[in-house]
Structure formats: C-alpha cells, structure tokens
Amino acid sequence: MTILSQPDLTALPRLPRDPGGPVFAEPWQAQAFALAVKLSEQGHFTWKEWAAALAEELAAAARRGEPDDGFRYYDHWLAALERLVAAKGLAEPAALAARKEAWADAYHHTPHGKPVALK
Amino acid sequence: MPAPPVELATSPGPGPFASRDIIATTMAEHDHDHAHQAVPSDLTLRVKALESLLVEKGLVDPAALDALIETYEHKVGPRNGARVVARAWVDPTFKQRLLAEGGSAIRELGYGGAQGENLVVVENTPGVHNLVVCTLCSCYPWSVLGLPPVWYKSAPYRSRAVIDPRGVLREFGLDLPESVEVRVWDSTAELRYLVLPERPGGTENLDEEALAALVTRDAMVGVAKVTAS
Numbered sequence: 001m002t003i004l005s006q007p008d009l010t011a012l013p014r015l016p017r018d019p020g021g022p023v024f025a026e027p028w029q030a031q032a033f034a035l036a037v038k039l040s041e042q043g044h045f046t047w048k049e050w051a052a053a054l055a056e057e058l059a060a061a062a063r064r065g066e067p068d069d070g071f072r073y074y075d076h077w078l079a080a081l082e083r084l085v086a087a088k089g090l091a092e093p094a095a096l097a098a099r100k101e102a103w104a105d106a107y108h109h110t111p112h113g114k115p116v117a118l119k
Numbered sequence: 120m121p122a123p124p125v126e127l128a129t130s131p132g133p134g135p136f137a138s139r140d141i142i143a144t145t146m147a148e149h150d151h152d153h154a155h156q157a158v159p160s161d162l163t164l165r166v167k168a169l170e171s172l173l174v175e176k177g178l179v180d181p182a183a184l185d186a187l188i189e190t191y192e193h194k195v196g197p198r199n200g201a202r203v204v205a206r207a208w209v210d211p212t213f214k215q216r217l218l219a220e221g222g223s224a225i226r227e228l229g230y231g232g233a234q235g236e237n238l239v240v241v242e243n244t245p246g247v248h249n250l251v252v253c254t255l256c257s258c259y260p261w262s263v264l265g266l267p268p269v270w271y272k273s274a275p276y277r278s279r280a281v282i283d284p285r286g287v288l289r290e291f292g293l294d295l296p297e298s299v300e301v302r303v304w305d306s307t308a309e310l311r312y313l314v315l316p317e318r319p320g321g322t323e324n325l326d327e328e329a330l331a332a333l334v335t336r337d338a339m340v341g342v343a344k345v346t347a348s
Contacts, residue, residue, distance in 0.1 A: 028163040031170055033266070034187040038179045051308035055256045062274065073257070073272045078165060091172045099168035107158040118171065 029074040036081050045088055053080040196265035197336035199230045200313060203263055204339065205331035207240075208318045218242055221313065230262050238263070241304060242315045243341070248295055250288065250303045250341035251312040252280035258306035260313045264336055271340065281305065291342040314341040321347040 040047050057076040066072065085091045106118050159167075173179045203225055207214035217224040221240040238260055241249040253259065254277050259267040270276050279287050284301045288294070295301065304312040316338040322330060337343035 026160075026163070028160070028166040030188045031166045031184070034184045035166070035170060035173065035179065037187060038184055039173070042179070044178065048308045051256055051258060058256055058274075071269065073269070075162065078162060078169075081169065082165070085169065085173070090176070090178055091169065095172060096165070096168050099172050100164045103164050103167045103171070104158055 029077070032074060032078045032081060036077070039085070039090070044090055045084055050080075050084065053084045056080070057083070197339065198331070200260070200263035200336070200339045201331040201334035203228060203230070203313070204315055204334045205327045207315055208330055209327050214315075217315065225263060237310050238313060239304075239310060240313050240315050241302065243317045245317070246298070247300050247302060248341065249312075249314045250280060250284050250301060251306060251314060252277060252303060253306040254278065254281055255307070258308055258311055260311040263313055264339060268336070288342060291337065293343055314339050316345045319345050319347040
C-alpha cells in the first residue's frame with residue numbers, strides 16, 4: 001500500500017483542504033476505514049449506528065478542546081470503532097489491549113527482513 | 120452508556136509510547152541500532168489488533184478488506200462521479216432520471232453505493248448554486264466520489280458551510296454574486312448528495328470523455344465550478 005503525502009494546508013489557513021484529494025495519510029487509516037465498512041456490510045452494526053458512534057467521538061474531541069482540523073479524524077474513527085465493537089460484543093477491550101501488546105512484542109522479536117507474525 | 124474505550128486508547132501516559140512523534144524517533148533508532156523490526160505506531164498496532172481479532176473470529180474476511188481498500192484507494196474516486204456528470208450533460212433523458220432518482224440512474228452506469236444509501240443529485244443553474252456538507256460527521260457519496268478529502272471532514276467546514284456558505288465558497292476561490300441562491304445540503308448516513316455542476320461554455324465540441332476530464336471532485340461537492348480548460 002502506498003503511503004500518500006500529507007495534504008498541503010497552507011493554501012487556506014482557515015479552512016484546511018487538500019488540492020489533490022489524498023484519501024488516507026497512513027495505511028492504518030485505510031485498514032480502519034475498511035473494517036468499519038465491512039463490519040457494517042456484514043450486519044454487525046448499521047451504518048446509522050456507525051455514523052452516530054463516529055459523531056459522538058468527534059463531539060467528545062471537540063468538548064475536550066482538541067483542534068478538529070481533520071487531521072485526527074481517523075484517530076476518532078478508530079476510537080469509535082473500538083467502542084462499537086466492544087458495545088456489540090465483537091471484541092472485548094481487554095482482548096484488544098492484549099492483542100496489541102502481542103503485536104508490539106512480535107515486532108520486537110522478529111528479525112529484519114522476516115514477516116512479522118503472532119506467536 | 121457507551122462502553123469505555125479500550126484501555127490503551129485513552130490518553131497516552133509518559134513512556135516510550137507517549138506520542139506518535141516519540142514512536143517515530145524510537146523506530147528510527149531501532150532501524151540503526153537493533154536487529155529486530157521497527158515497531159509501528161500505537162494507532163497502527165491498535166488497528167492490527169482489531170483486524171487480527173475480528174478475522175480470527177471469522178467476523179471479517181481479510182481478502183474482502185484488502186479488496187475494499189484497493190477500491191477506495193485507487194479505483195473509485197471522483198472519476199466515477201465525473202462520468203455521471205458528463206453523461207448528464209450529453210444525454211437529457213439520463214439527466215432527467217438522474218435528478219429524479221439519483222441512486223438508480225447512477226447504478227445504470229455501474230456505480231453502486233457501498234452502504235445502500237439514497238443518493239440525491241442537485242443541479243446547479245445560473246441562479247442556484249448547491250453546496251454539500253455533513254455537519255454531523257463526514258457522510259459523503261463514496262460510490263461516485265471516493266473518499267472525502269480532509270477539509271470536508273474538518274470542523275471549520277462542517278460548521279461554517281451552513282452558517283456562512285458564501286464565505287466558505289470565497290475561501291475556495293468561488294465568489295458568487297448575491298443574485299445567485301446558495302442551497303446547502305446536509306448529508307446523513309441514509310442520504311447523500313452529489314452536485315451536478317453547470318456545463319461550462321465553449322465545450323460544445325467536446326465528447327463525453329473529454330467532458331468528464333473537466334469535472335473535478337470539488338465541483339461535485341459544490342465548492343468550485345467546472346471550467347472549460
């Protein structure tokens with residue numbers, strides 16, 4: 001997957017925009033995006049539920065006073081996804097945390113040039 | 120009450136994973152000093168954890184995920200929408216169907232909606248300019264425009280497009296005379312909007328494909344006009 005360049009926001013100081021229309025700044029954003037779409041398509045939650053969960057994360061970020069310039073958008077997307085899969089009983093927060101540590105561990109113990117895999 | 124976020128998703132404390140910047144530094148050092156693989160960012164690890172758990176449980180198909188990412192990243196994009204617009208410019212009966220029943224007219228061209236949303240096409244005329252926004256989050260006609268650009272998802276655009284559409288349009292370089300009525304369409308999860316821009320003058324001799332090449336994403340969101348060159 002190609003890592004697309006960051007959009008240039010200098011053209012419009014008040015209204016962030018990107019001239020060429022980059023879709024994802026980093027690969028994980030595309031993964032998180034696809035996960036939400038597929039889970040919804042497969043009926044684990046409706047798209048309306050998803051939109052509500054995402055809107056709630058965005059609103060919470062605004063209440064915390066975070067600058068919402070679009071750049072942390074997928075951070076909120078991921079947080080909403082984690083919350084919704086937990087609420088729907090698809091993946092428990094503790095299991096996600098443990099799995100995340102397992103991946104970090106796998107990276108630490110995999111030599112350069114070898115595919116990273118969980119034990 | 121919504122479930123609390125994943126423990127590791129809450130505000131990062133001090134330590135090696137305190138921020139993405141620090142992780143980037145750590146990664147660079149590891150690349151030079153150690154034999155093991157660079158540990159990716161906290162966000163990447165969280166997505167990997169989610170994906171691997173859900174795949175393991177059979178809740179998502181990894182091949183379907185990859186296919187979807189490929190679709191939105193490279194294949195789908197504003198070009199589909201541009202073809203819809205160009206067809207409407209050259210085929211008055213298609214245009215009629217498009218304005219009456221956007222979703223089914225667009226499916227005639229083979230572009231379907233991923234979420235089964237209703238798609239409404241709104242037409243720009245010399246007297247009316249349409250602007251699309253999603254004030255709640257970022258609902259967007261993906262099937263024809265690909266993924267939304269960063270500015271579309273930003274709070275300034277989401278709020279100001281409704282409060283001060285003319286001001287927003289001016290920032291995009293579009294200064295509309297007061298005589299032109301500006302209509303703002305607020306998208307929802309079930310209802311998405313696509314702007315049918317005005318066909319620019321001087322394009323009478325262009326064929327459908329050449330016309331499609333003129334149509335930009337911004338014009339189909341309503342923050343720009345289509346120009347002949």
